[in-house]
Amino acid sequence: MMLVAFGSLITQLLHVALMLAAAPVIVGAVRWLKARLMGRRGPHPLQPWRDLLKLLRKRPVLAETASVVSRVAPYLALGATTLAAALVPSFAQGMWLAPLADLVLIGGLLALARVALALNGHDAGTPFGGMGAAREMTFAVFAEPALLVCVMVFAVLAGGSNLDAIGAALRDGALGLRVSLLFAGLALVAVMLAENARIPVDNPATHLELTMVHEAMLLEASGRHLAVWEMQAALKLTLWFALLAAIFLPFGTAPAGSGPLAWAAGLGLWGLKMGLLALGLAFFESAIAKMRVFRVPDFLGGALLLALLAAALIFVSTGLA
Amino acid sequence: MLTLLGLCFLALLGLAVWGGSGRAPRAMFLGCAACMAGLGLVGGAALTGLGLPATPLPIGPPWAPSLIAVDALSGWFLLILALVGLPAALFAAASPAPPRAEGAAFPLFLAGMAGVLVAADGFSMLLGFEAMSLASWGLIAARHPRGPGRRTARLYLGFAIFSGLCLIAGFALLAPAGLSFAAIRAAPPEGWRAGVVLMLVLLGAGSKMGLAPFHVWLPLAHPAAATPASALMSGAMVKVALYVMLRMLLDLSGPAQPLWWGLPLVAAGAATALIGGLRANLEQDIKAALACSTLENMGLMVIGIGLALVFRGADLRPLAALALAAVLLHALNHAGFKALLFLCAGAVASLAGSRDPDRLGGLIHRMPWVAGCALLGAASAAALPPFSGFASEWLLLQSLIQGWRVAEMSVQLLAAATLAVAGMAIGLAAAAMVRFAGLVFLGRPRTPMAAGARDATGLMRAALLVPAVASAALAILAAPVLALGGGAIAVLLGPNARAPVAGFDLALGEVGARYAPWAVAGLLALATVLILLAVKNRSKHEPVRGPAWDCGFLPPPAHLPFGDPLSQVSAAGLGQPIRRSLGAVALTLSERHGAAPPGSPQPATLRVEAEDRGFSHVLQPLRRLRQALSREAEALRNLTLRAYLSISFGTLVLLLALVAWLERE
Amino acid sequence: MGFGQLPYDVAHVLGGAMLLVSFVLLYQRRIAALVNALALQGCLLAAAAVWQGYVQGAPQLYVTGLIALAAKGIAIPVFLHRMMRSRMPDRAVEPVGSIGLCMLGGVLLVALAILVVLPATTGARALAREDLAIALSIVLLGLLTMITRRSALGQVAGLMTLENGLVLGAVGVAGMPLVIELSTAGLVLVIIVIAGFFARLLRERFDSLDTDMLHPHRGEGQ
Structure with missing residues (x-):
């Protein structure tokens, strides 16, 4: 008993350290793969880490009109994202915080980070900050219901909305391939793209303010504040990758109460899964173009309808079983 | 118990006479605050089991004495009333002296609401309901002798009379054997009578709480009154209507009502939540936006009542208890943060001189106390963990997610669709709260008045701190407080029903979902502080100040610190993405763009006219x-x-x- | 047979993917992408038919699958692409009404199909019931596509979806006679409609059905 609790605590701490360390690497990997796919050499995957360390050494400049919000919001956002990331399993299940790993709570923590970001956009009183905040909150209006309906689909399969239980239920494989999971997976991918400000919703590499959403809210951030925001964005991408992996690619994850050997195997497989997802994202982003801002609600509305379709189909199959 | 209750009522009636005389309004309002505290004590005592059984009063209609009783459900709502009434009365005491009619109507309004909550027969309940409606009409009419405000008061009166008539008809159908609640419970309605009662309650109580399609009056009437009265109407009066709905549908109509009873409530609640959340993003007046957010929250609560009826009809008692717990906890949380937000808006209106966000901005620098309280209230209203609104909305979302356990597929599909609508409404609420906080408190001041605002002091600050502290406490202690309200759930669902609570956590028994507010708050604080320390450890430079990148506009001259307001985002501009993508759901919109001719330095203009489809x-x-x-x-x-x-x-x-x-x- | 068994799962996922493509057909505005989606749906139908033939041990379904692959997956899309390239270079985007409303209507139709099929087929195998629900949804979505599109090509897309849904329903039911005949008849219908569309296009452009009129335009694409 004692040993199991100790093991779960160790996995939890290792998991948090892993997520924090891997986050910039995954962003770097996506950038590198994207550059390769486009025929460029691309920066080294460790470049985001180097950028972060460089930004930390720089003196931050705050806007004259900025308030305490600009100084607190980055840490609050990163704190909320870290807590959410701590709840999403990576290499092992049954971590110390697993009883708390509720998908609705994870959505709420991401919403907290999003609101902190939007308020940061408002704080300097510049036109682009407010515009970006309005767009970000509008996208969330469509993304949140899609996420919730997907949670309902998983809850039908696993009984509840606890991510650990869902992962365990899907890993056992007794549930089989399901159309509803296919639809819910597509909906979640669309939500992931919107939440992480990726193409086609937003362009992470843009330099044109009028088309910005995520970057527009960070125009006034610099130095360590910018470093914290960059880290938050990277961690959020990693969190979503881990979430998709935990639900749709659950095989190989070390079950609750297993030893270091299973952890190592789970870790290796997790790295493979992250690499696959990064490759998929890079391929997708290279293949399509960014949408107009006012088409994004259509895109996310489509995701919501897919999720509803998944729910309808899962009701059919459970009604038959 | 009875003595305290009687004293509070007598004191309120006496205070109404005093308020009508117009002398020493400050002491009169402080007296109201004391009465509210007393009623809160009664409510708390009823929750701990010291309720008051049905007691006949020496007064009453000719055919029978009036009955009063305080059970756990009444106690819970008395607590809500006190949570709003106490700070509202304090705020009123800190405000300039009101017109005499308002001084008389304010205590009567409080007494009417409390009267509905303690009534134990149909007559007393209706009497209290009408007193509440008329007194609140007086509160609006006293501030608006003529003009559009007067028309709003008339519209409100029309809806109040309509809801009163529907409830009278409802009680007439419920009570063939007698008007006392005990007699009604002994002979619950059946067949067509039950169906008509459901419809009448939905119309009567529903129009009082702004249920679609009878919501059009609420965003007009609530902000039209003075700030404390607005807070009471938006925080407490709609909850009284909610109490009437719970009492008549779940308690008096008996436990044997069929499953479909909940479906109209779920549908109407979902529509209301969506319309409210949408309009909260589009209103120009901050108090009107807050009133629309009340619509959104009432919609969510009515969804919860409908789900409780559905689950009860499907014989899923624990899930019915879950949905009801969500309703009760959200009613309490909403009372806390909505009172807080309305009082903050009132403080802004009186100290910075406007309710129009395009004339405010940057108030966090000048009014840190008000801004801090408003940010706390906004975070609660936006349902962000670990703040108070999240706990109750988590319960509601969980009960919707569990909607698939009802075996009927049409109910399952409705639950999924409602879940999507509720999620959208919650997202809209978050957007509305960011808009409110961002426009009013962050950025740069848009007018000299806003640049020279003062912070709230003395009694006004105390009036803000009461609901702020209560909201913060409710955020962390959601589970123990809900356990306290377990009696109210037992009143409605039978003695075996219990609140979904495990220790300090909210937990769904067999399902395994769990939310521990204290743990989330603690871990969040720990993570934030650790990150702060780690970052500060590597980066030791203190930040310097520099001009912001303002899209090429020159920085404002030093003697005009509010600067060039046109380059900051406006209220209409901030609502634009939501207006374009969803606005047509609830509103008839017309936008007129006026672009300046090339070479002219005139700014482009955007005029938006919107009318609620409820009107047309x-x-x-x-x-x-x-x-x-x-x-x-x-x-x-x-x-x-x-x-x-x-x-x-x-x-x-x-x-x-x-x-x-x-x-x- | 239920979830967790490979025959069921694969058939189920293939049907679901066809449903997904029907939604793509409902909202896709670019005509080239529309034709590609049609081809994809044809290939999925072929795969579904072949899989059912393998599972049910019914070799005639292989023929159905082959017909679907050859005609719907390859021949018709190639023909349409070629025709589009040569005949309608300016019609690359087709206006569609409110996409959101279309999609919402589509989801409501799927819900309706489910609510209709499930009570009507009590007693049948789970596989057949759910596949029938999906097939009926595809048919209804095809009809919806036909009424929301204005251009002739959109109508063809809707009709082909409808016909694909019918064939999917037919191959899913074990022991159904005349599956090949049914799918061939549907195919002939589609081809007739495409021929009609082609003829109408010619008349619009050249006011004549005489293909000799085409000769002076042969170099248009270059």
Whole structure:
């Protein structure tokens, strides 16, 4: 008993350290793969880490009109994202915080980070900050219901909305391939793209303010504040990758109460899964173009309808079983 | 217990006379605050089991004495009333002296609401309900002797009379054996009578809490009153209507009602939540935006009541208890943060001189206390963990997610669709709160008035701190507080029902979902502080200040610190993405863009006109109907004497036939 | 047979993917992408038919699958692409009404199909019931596509979806006679409609059905 609790605590701490360390690497990997796919050499995957360390050494400049919000919001956002990331399993299940790993709570923590970001956009009183905040909150209006309906689909399969239980239920494989999971997976991918400000919703590499959403809210951030925001964005991408992996690619994850050997195997497989997802994202982003801002609600509305379709189909199959 | 209750009521009536005299309003409002504290004590005592059984009063209608009782459900709502009433009365005491009519109506309003909550027979409940409606009409009318405000008051009065009539009819159907609650419970309605009662309660209590399609008056009427009265109407009066709905549908109508009873409530609640959340993003007046957010929250609570009825009809008692717990906890949380937000808006209006966000901005620098309280309230209203709104909305979302356990597929599909709508409404609420906080408190001041605002002091600050502290405490202690309200759930669902609580956590028994507010708050604080320390450890430079990148606009001159306001985002501009993508769901919109000719330094203009579809689709047909009816009535005046006699005779015969048919049963 | 068994799962996922493509057909505005989606749906139908043939041990379904692959997956899309390239270079985007409303209507139709099929087929195998629900949804979505599109090509897309849904329903039911005949008849219908569309296009452009009129335009694409 004692040993199991100790093991779960160790996995939890290792998991948090892993997520924090891997986050910039995954962003770097996506950038590198994207550059390769486009025929460029691309920066080294460790470049985001180097950028972060460089930004930390720089003196931050705050806007004259900025308030305490600009100084607190980055840490609050990163704190909320870290807590959410701590709840999403990576290499092992049954971590110390697993009883708390509720998908609705994870959505709420991401919403907290999003609101902190939007308020940061408002704080300097510049036109682009407010515009970006309005767009970000509008996208969330469509993304949140899609996420919730997907949670309902998983809850039908696993009984509840606890991510650990869902992962365990899907890993056992007794549930089989399901159309509803296919639809819910597509909906979640669309939500992931919107939440992480990726193409086609937003362009992470843009330099044109009028088309910005995520970057527009960070125009006034610099130095360590910018470093914290960059880290938050990277961690959020990693969190979503881990979430998709935990639900749709659950095989190989070390079950609750297993030893270091299973952890190592789970870790290796997790790295493979992250690499696959990064490759998929890079391929997708290279293949399509960014949408107009006012088409994004259509895109996310489509995701919501897919999720509803998944729910309808899962009701059919459970009604038959 | 009875003594304290009686003292509070007598004191409120006495204070109404005092307030009507117009002398020493500050002491009068402080007296109201004391009465509210007393009623809160009564409510708390009722929750701990020291309730008051049905007691006849020496006064009452000719046929029977009035009955009062305080059970756990009444106690819970008395607590809500006190949570809003106490800070509202404090704020009123800190405000300039009101008109005399308002001084008289304020205590009567409080007494009317408390009267509904402690009534134990239909007559007393309706009496309290009407007193509440009329007094709140007086609070609006006292501030608006003429003009559009007066028209709003008239619209409000019309809806109040409508809801009163529906409830009277509802009680008439419920009480063939007697008006006391015990008699009604002994003979619950069945068949068509039950269906009509459901419809009447939905119309009566629903229109009082702004349920779609009867929501059009609420965003007009609530902000029209003075700030404390607005806070009471938005925080407490709608909860009284919620109490009436819970009492009449879940308690008095008996436990044997079918599953479909909940479906109209779920649908109406979902529509209301969506419309409210949407309009909260589009209103120009901050108090109107807050009133729209009340619509959104009431919609969510009505979804919860509907789900409780569905689950009870499907014999899923623990899930019914879950949905009801969500309703009760959200009612309490909403009372806390909505009172807080309204009082903050009132403080901004009186200290910075405007309710229009395009004339405010940057107030966090000048009013840190108000801004801090408002940010706390906004975070709670936006349902962000670990703040208070999240706990109750988590319960509601969980009960919707569990909607698939009802075996009927149509109910499952409705639950999924409602979940999507509720999620959208919650997202809209978050957007509305970011808009409120961002426009009013962050950025740069847009007018000299906003640049020179003062912070709230003294009694006004205390009035803000009471609901702020309560909201913070409710955020962390959601589970113990809900456990305290377990009695209220037992009143509605039978003695075996219990709140979904495990220790300090909210937990769904067999399902395994769990939310521990204290753990989330603690871990969040720990993570934030650790990150702060780690970052500060590597990066030791203190930040310097520099001008912001303002899209090429020059920085403002030093003597005009509010700068060039046109380059900051405006209220209409901030609502634009939501208006374009969803606005047509609830509003008839027309946008007019005025672009300046090339080379002209004039700014481009954007004018947005929006009308709620409730006006065009509900009120205007009603008005046309009324005009047609009055034309018909005019035609009747030209009949002959014989025609008049035959009409009277025919009516008499019809009434006799009706009596004969009714006695047949 | 239920979830967790490979025959069921694969058939189920293939049907679901066809449903997904029907939604793509409902909202896709670019005509080239529309034709590609049609081809994809044809290939999925072929795969579904072949899989059912393998599972049910019914070799005639292989023929159905082959017909679907050859005609719907390859021949018709190639023909349409070629025709589009040569005949309608300016019609690359087709206006569609409110996409959101279309999609919402589509989801409501799927819910309706489910609510209709499930009570009507009590007693049948789970596989057949759910596949029938999906097939009926595809048919209804095809009809919806036909009424929301204005251009002839959109109508063809709707009709082909409808016909694909019918064939999917037919192959899913074990022991159904005349599956090949049914799918061939549907195919002939589609081809007739495409021929009609082609003829109408010619008349619009050249006011004549005489293909000799085409000769002077042969170099248009270059």
